[in-house]
Amino acid sequence: MDVGEKTNNLAETAVTGNAMHTRRDHADYLLSRGAHYVVDSAAQRVRSTR
Numbered sequence: 001m002d003v004g005e006k007t008n009n010l011a012e013t014a015v016t017g018n019a020m021h022t023r024r025d026h027a028d029y030l031l032s033r034g035a036h037y038v039v040d041s042a043a044q045r046v047r048s049t050r
Helices: 003-008 024-032
Strands: 014-017 036-039
Touching (some): 024 036
16 A cells, blocks of 8 residues: 555544644644644733733
8 A cells, every 4th residue: 555545545544633733724734634633722812012
């Protein structure tokens, strides 16, 4: 089995990612292949203007 065949079969796979992967196109790609995903989104910090 080549790498292309392996990566296309994501059914029932849990994929994790960091804030860099909180993109709609990433989610759409994973969902279209039957995968589940969990991402950790970074909180936005408000800078003080003092």
